[in-house]
Amino acid sequence: MKKRINEATPLICVFLYLLLGFQYEEWLWGLFVFALIPLSNMFLTDNSAITIRTLVPLIAIAVFLVLWLHFDQAHPGWLVFLLIPIVNTIAFGRENEKEETLYDDDIY
Secondary structure, three states: OOHHHHHOOOOHHHHHHHHHHHHHHHOOHHHHHHHHHHHHHHHHHOOOOOHHEEEEEEEEHHHHHHHHHHHHOHHHHHHHHHHHHHHHHHHHHHHHHOOOOOOOOHHH
């Protein structure tokens, strides 16, 4: 059940964001809803250890909020979210790769 909720969280967040935007005209404040994605991933997975990998999205959200609320730079601040896949690819790319051995005999 936890896995299904975790997989459905992005769709739920998009629905809530659109609801807040169209119904209440709160498009910018609706972005807080997307913080539920890394939080649900952190709390609904079986791995209870909090690692750097799980903190990268939360750090990106915190930096965005500082840029938006303190410096009033929400538009260029969203570029911080591009750092999530970049950091995960650079720092944790080897963890995602499956070791595959291919021998010459397997080709033919």
